[in-house]
Amino acid sequence: MNGTNDQRIERVLLTGGSGFIASHVLDVLLDSGFEVTVTARSEEKGKIIADSVKPHRLSYAVVEDIAKEGAFDPVFQTQAPFDYVVHTASPYHLNVQDPVKDFLDPAIKGTTGILKSIKAYGPTVKRVVITSSSAAILNPGNHPKVYNETCWAPETYEDAIENPAKAYKAGKVLAEKAAWAFVQDEKPNFDLAVINCTYVFGPIQRKLASLEAMNVSNHCIRDMIQGKLKNGFKLRVPVPTWVDVRDVAQAHLRAMTVPRAGGNRFYVVGGYFSNKQIADIIRERFPSLAHRLPADALDDLPDDVFGFDNSRSREILGINYTSLEKSISDTVQSILNLFPDA
Numbered sequence: 062m063n064g065t066n067d068q069r070i071e072r073v074l075l076t077g078g079s080g081f082i083a084s085h086v087l088d089v090l091l092d093s094g095f096e097v098t099v100t101a102r103s104e105e106k107g108k109i110i111a112d113s114v115k116p117h118r119l120s121y122a123v124v125e126d127i128a129k130e131g132a133f134d135p136v137f138q139t140q141a142p143f144d145y146v147v148h149t150a151s152p153y154h155l156n157v158q159d160p161v162k163d164f165l166d167p168a169i170k171g172t173t174g175i176l177k178s179i180k181a182y183g184p185t186v187k188r189v190v191i192t193s194s195s196a197a198i199l200n201p202g203n204h205p206k207v208y209n210e211t212c213w214a215p216e217t218y219e220d221a222i223e224n225p226a227k228a229y230k231a232g233k234v235l236a237e238k239a240a241w242a243f244v245q246d247e248k249p250n251f252d253l254a255v256i257n258c259t260y261v262f263g264p265i266q267r268k269l270a271s272l273e274a275m276n277v278s279n280h281c282i283r284d285m286i287q288g289k290l291k292n293g294f295k296l297r298v299p300v301p302t303w304v305d306v307r308d309v310a311q312a313h314l315r316a317m318t319v320p321r322a323g324g325n326r327f328y329v330v331g332g333y334f335s336n337k338q339i340a341d342i343i344r345e346r347f348p349s350l351a352h353r354l355p356a357d358a359l360d361d362l363p364d365d366v367f368g369f370d371n372s373r374s375r376e377i378l379g380i381n382y383t384s385l386e387k388s389i390s391d392t393v394q395s396i397l398n399l400f401p402d403a
């Protein structure tokens with residue numbers, strides 16, 4: 062049971078409530094006894110989330126665009142006080158038209174904006190947990206032998222303008238750097254913990270509207286069971302490390318509640334994967350889907366793959382990482398449960 066000595070139920074603001082990772086963070090927060098307000102971009106999206114988990118201690122607030130100046134001010138001005146904030150909202154899609162509008166602004170201004178709003182109007186907030194990414198750690202042009210939390214991606218704002226394909230990665234690293242700088246310069250009442258999760262697989266949201274609306278990082282599993290990769294896939298996945306979304310959710314919860322987690326980034330990685338491994342697991346666990354899977358595929362996990370050190374997440378957050386077999390099987394089952402004709 063969470064709570065202070067007087068057993069007051071503690072309150073969490075969770076941004077990006079409609080998102081894949083947030084849906085699992087919401088589950089662990091509610092299961093742990095917190096009262097949660099999620100932000101969503103519209104009334105409709107907020108209602109869908111609220112209806113999906115009743116009768117829990119859950120409400121929603123509409124924040125249409127996190128990139129707008131003062132976007133979160135009304136949430137802190139009008140809602141009962143929060144003890145914690147978990148900021149997951151940030152664009153993660155493959156459709157970049159304008160690197161500034163589509164990625165850099167919502168990632169960076171969304172992050173600095175919520176920190177400013179908390180400092181101005183949320184004096185009760187004790188800790189903020191931000192969902193950064195391994196994108197803010199990895200340097201594919203010059204991989205070290207082993208990545209850990211001391212590593213920073215090199216992308217700059219200018220890199221993203223020059224090459225919009227770098228906009229997601231640049232947005233994540235610049236947003237995270239801005240958050241650490243804010244805490245150092247502004248010395249607010251709250252401290253900060255950051256989750257640098259790698260590529261995330263896992264069960265889809267309970268109320269996903271369509272297979273097209275599925276979060277990007279589960280696309281390879283969706284495409285595999287739809288037979289779209291039957292005749293081959295691109296070798297060498299860009300990031301050959303993965304983590305289960307339920308471990309990511311636990312990491313957020315514990316980064317919020319474990320006292321010594323404050324002031325840390327956490328590189329949250331479950332292991333390596335390849336498309337061939339995914340296909341092999343699906344073939345074994347779901348034989349009826351075998352005809353849709355790539356047969357005799359080469360293993361696309363590079364031989365010279367970089368190392369990763371996830372010891373901080375295991376030691377401080379107590380994460381006991383889920384196996385690839387379980388993650389892929391549960392993801393496929395969740396897709397088939399919601400979309401039996403997938």
Ligand SMILES: NC(=O)c1ccc[n+]([C@@H]2O[C@H](COP(=O)([O-])OP(=O)(O)OC[C@H]3O[C@@H](n4cnc5c(N)ncnc54)[C@H](OP(=O)(O)O)[C@@H]3O)[C@@H](O)[C@H]2O)c1
Binds near residue numbers: 195278
């Ligand atoms: N999935 C991964 O593999 C992975 C790995 C590392 C880090 N991350 C990080 O994890 C977080 C969540 O990602 P996800 O995979 O859960 O993606 P997701 O399902 O696409 O969720 C993104 C969330 O952010 C919201 N959002 C995006 N732009 C916004 C804006 N301008 N204003 C208000 N809300 C906005 C989305 O709202 P709508 O639903 O209304 O669009 C959605 O709720 C992101 O910060 C992402 O960078 C993800």
